[in-house]
Amino acid sequence: MQIVVTIKQVPDTAEIRIDPKTGNLIREGVESIINPDDRHAIEAALQIREKLGGSVTGICMGPPQAIDAISEALGLGIDKGILLMDNYFAGADTWATSFTLGRAVEKIGDCDLIICGHQAIDGDTAQVGPQLAEYLNIPQITYVKDIEEATDKKIVVKCMTDKGYERIECPLPALITVMRQLNEPRFPRFDWLINACREKAPIETWNAADLGVKASQVGLQGSLTNVINTFSPKFERRGEILEGTAEKTVKDFMKILEENKLI
Amino acid sequence: MLRSNVEELLKQCTSRFVKSQIMPQARKWDENKQYPLENMKKFAELGLLGLRIPKKYGGSGRGLLDAVIVLEQIAKADASTAVNLHVQLNASPLFVMLYSGEEVKRKLLPALVSGKALFSMAQTEPEVGSNLTELRTLARVEGSYYVVNGTKTMITMGSIAHVHLVYLRFDDDNSIGCLLLEKETKGFSVGKSENFLGLRGLGSTELVFQDCRVPKENLLLKGPGSLRKMLTLFNGTRVGLASISLGIAGAAFEEALKYSKLRTISGKPLIAFQGLQWKLADMAITLEAMKHLVYSAAKDTKLNGFPDQFTSSAARIFSSEGAIKIANTALDIFGGYGYSKEFPMERYLREAKGMTFVGGTIDVLRNAIGSYLSKKNM
Numbered sequence: 293m294q295i296v297v298t299i300k301q302v303p304d305t306a307e308i309r310i311d312p313k314t315g316n317l318i319r320e321g322v323e324s325i326i327n328p329d330d331r332h333a334i335e336a337a338l339q340i341r342e343k344l345g346g347s348v349t350g351i352c353m354g355p356p357q358a359i360d361a362i363s364e365a366l367g368l369g370i371d372k373g374i375l376l377m378d379n380y381f382a383g384a385d386t387w388a389t390s391f392t393l394g395r396a397v398e399k400i401g402d403c404d405l406i407i408c409g410h411q412a413i414d415g416d417t418a419q420v421g422p423q424l425a426e427y428l429n430i431p432q433i434t435y436v437k438d439i440e441e442a443t444d445k446k447i448v449v450k451c452m453t454d455k456g457y458e459r460i461e462c463p464l465p466a467l468i469t470v471m472r473q474l475n476e477p478r479f480p481r482f483d484w485l486i487n488a489c490r491e492k493a494p495i496e497t498w499n500a501a502d503l504g505v506k507a508s509q510v511g512l513q514g515s516l517t518n519v520i521n522t523f524s525p526k527f528e529r530r531g532e533i534l535e536g537t538a539e540k541t542v543k544d545f546m547k548i549l550e551e552n553k554l555i
Numbered sequence: 556m557l558r559s560n561v562e563e564l565l566k567q568c569t570s571r572f573v574k575s576q577i578m579p580q581a582r583k584w585d586e587n588k589q590y591p592l593e594n595m596k597k598f599a600e601l602g603l604l605g606l607r608i609p610k611k612y613g614g615s616g617r618g619l620l621d622a623v624i625v626l627e628q629i630a631k632a633d634a635s636t637a638v639n640l641h642v643q644l645n646a647s648p649l650f651v652m653l654y655s656g657e658e659v660k661r662k663l664l665p666a667l668v669s670g671k672a673l674f675s676m677a678q679t680e681p682e683v684g685s686n687l688t689e690l691r692t693l694a695r696v697e698g699s700y701y702v703v704n705g706t707k708t709m710i711t712m713g714s715i716a717h718v719h720l721v722y723l724r725f726d727d728d729n730s731i732g733c734l735l736l737e738k739e740t741k742g743f744s745v746g747k748s749e750n751f752l753g754l755r756g757l758g759s760t761e762l763v764f765q766d767c768r769v770p771k772e773n774l775l776l777k778g779p780g781s782l783r784k785m786l787t788l789f790n791g792t793r794v795g796l797a798s799i800s801l802g803i804a805g806a807a808f809e810e811a812l813k814y815s816k817l818r819t820i821s822g823k824p825l826i827a828f829q830g831l832q833w834k835l836a837d838m839a840i841t842l843e844a845m846k847h848l849v850y851s852a853a854k855d856t857k858l859n860g861f862p863d864q865f866t867s868s869a870a871r872i873f874s875s876e877g878a879i880k881i882a883n884t885a886l887d888i889f890g891g892y893g894y895s896k897e898f899p900m901e902r903y904l905r906e907a908k909g910m911t912f913v914g915g916t917i918d919v920l921r922n923a924i925g926s927y928l929s930k931k932n933m
């Protein structure tokens with residue numbers, strides 16, 4: 293079983309702050325980590341490999357410092373890491389990101405299963421997984437919270453829905469995006485982290501030329517969206533006082549909760 | 556070729572592991588005077604116990620600097636766990652690496668890497684602490700065995716270790732040396748357990764040897780020159796201990812700084828008061844100086860891979876005293892809450908104090924600096 297895991301390096305904070313003047317993310321003093329959902333993706337891949345054999349390749353598009361995400365993934369036990377790095381890749385929107393990752397998957401070749409995190413804690417769109425599957429023209433299952441069965445031919449998963457879950461069986465090759473409910477990620481091994489920093493570590497860096505893509509297809513130039521403005525939304529409290537008998541106010545209160553999909 | 560910086564990677568990954576696996580339980584271990592057995596198991600699973608063991612015995616073959624980086628992070632959460640690990644990384648197994656025969660190395664080093672052979676370092680005796688040359692535990696030569704009699708006290712991991720590195724006197728040449736005594740040896744028993752003020756997770760106990768027969772291949776050092784060899788190794792262990800003090804101080808400072816920004820008095824955060832700013836400034840300066848001393852000692856490998864006596868002693872003395880000062884002021888900044896067991900501040904102070912004794916008192920270490928200075932040509 294050949295598995296590819298997509299790994300994004302993100303700033304370590306659920307609360308991204310945005311510079312009000314420039315609209316850019318404030319990255320200063322914030323440590324970079326593997327996107328939390330991707331840890332679950334890596335764990336899932338390792339567990340499948342432990343059962344079925346094969347190999348797990350991690351791919352990450354990012355700046356040079358994203359090498360740390362690859363090294364940590366090697367510490368966790370993936371077999372090989374590929375960093376997609378090129379000035380031309382910078383400023384990619386979700387489509388350009390998915391396209392670049394897709395070209396990398398094609399270059400790797402013969403891949404049975406692609407596992408992505410559901411959502412990145414910084415970009416937060418949850419689009420890359422689905423777009424990557426579309427680009428590769430393979431089936432996709434999103435919101436996966438349980439992998440019941442994986443064989444060389446098919447995968448059986450439970451994925452979350454608003455009301456509960458769906459159980460889906462899907463032939464391979466396929467792409468799944470996974471939720472944190474899926475598993476308990478392991479910690480990297482110290483000896484493998486050390487090995488990941490050595491010259492002969494199984495890490496490759498691929499640039500635009502390696503992927504055979506033109507500058508106009510990737511990064512800012514290849515992006516279909518245009519960011520016009522970025523801002524932190526203001527949160528305002530809205531107060532509402534319910535009046536009437538206890539019975540009526542409780543009923544009204546329940547209605548509000550239901551309407552806002554809080555229960 | 557693009558590669559991660561190994562030191563930075565180890566630091567970040569250790570810190571994340573520590574925050575999720577060690578920090579949440581440190582208070583419980585302290586209150587119950589509990590040796591956290593699960594930590595050593597996890598360290599073995601994560602390949603950490605082999606950090607400094609050569610590759611041919613299953614380790615990673617790294618140096619003191621990496622050990623210091625890891626210990627500092629662990630000590631931020633639980634200094635006892637850090638001391639226990641320090642003994643495995645920087646103390647007893649290094650004696651085995653340097654002074655055991657090949658057969659013993661093949662038996663013990665891979666076993667350490669997998670967590671099956673954990674070590675203690677047994678030096679202190681009820682009547683002899685600071686002065687190694689007065690040790691009373693005696694090894695009598697009898698054919699192909701040494702017969703050991705005596706008692707050790709306050710031994711870290713005494714109740715846990717599978718192999719005890721015992722410092723003792725040999726009756727035939729009256730020299731001070733050391734050998735390895737395995738837990739299963741007939742006549743060996745674990746004595747009373749210590750009830751320390753802090754560092755309560757060390758599993759500290761007495762060790763009792765009654766006619767313990769130790770095979771000759773377990774000998775490490777004996778005869779003239781042994782003491783000098785042991786002292787060189789101590790230069791390295793000191794820096795390991797210093798990094799633990801650094802970790803305790805770092806944790807205390809970070810907590811105090813955070814608190815000083817959250818807690819308000821008359822509408823102002825504590826840090827807005829100049830009196831408190833000065834305290835925090837002094838803490839930050841001391842911490843920075845500690846860091847420099849510890850890391851420059853960890854990078855110093857003048858003596859066959861070991862730091863020299865002055866650098867290592869200075870790092871340990873300065874950081875154990877610095878940690879007490881920082882932990883003490885950090886406790887003050889928390890006010891009455893600092894004195895409460897609800898918060899870790901009082902534990903940091905107890906741990907910092909304990910670090911002045913582990914591996915010998917810092918006053919005795921001043922003697923080492925004194926003798927270095929008196930020999931030094933100006």
Ligand SMILES: Cc1cc2nc3c(=O)[nH]c(=O)nc-3n(C[C@H](O)[C@H](O)[C@H](O)COP(=O)(O)OP(=O)(O)OC[C@H]3O[C@@H](n4cnc5c(N)ncnc54)[C@H](O)[C@@H]3O)c2cc1C
Pocket residue numbers: 298299300301327329330333351352353354382383384385386387389390393407408409410411412413414415416417418419420421515517518519
């Ligand atoms: C300078 C700059 C400019 C940008 N401009 C735009 C823009 O104009 N329009 C726009 O829409 N976005 C823009 N972005 C955001 C960028 O497109 C997204 O961060 C990126 O496409 C991933 O989307 P996401 O974070 O929402 O990931 P999600 O779709 O939420 O991530 C889901 C999963 O996809 C995988 N994944 C995502 N990104 C990567 C990656 N880089 N490498 C490997 N795996 C990955 C991971 O497994 C992740 O868990 C910009 C970012 C930068 C740094």
Ligand SMILES: Cc1cc2nc3c(=O)[nH]c(=O)nc-3n(C[C@H](O)[C@H](O)[C@H](O)COP(=O)(O)OP(=O)(O)OC[C@H]3O[C@@H](n4cnc5c(N)ncnc54)[C@H](O)[C@@H]3O)c2cc1C
Pocket residue numbers: 676677678679682683684685686708709710711712751754757759909912913914915916917918919922
């Ligand atoms: C938490 C903890 C863990 C420990 N772990 C271990 C362990 O794993 N293995 C082990 O062998 N031991 C261990 N010890 C014991 C420790 O090494 C000894 O306590 C230390 O060496 C001091 O010995 P002592 O207690 O007998 O004090 P003493 O030697 O009796 O000293 C008493 C006082 O006299 C001072 N003093 C002694 N000699 C001089 C001198 N020449 N000049 C000036 N002052 C002097 C000392 O500084 C001290 O203040 C541990 C102790 C503690 C508290």
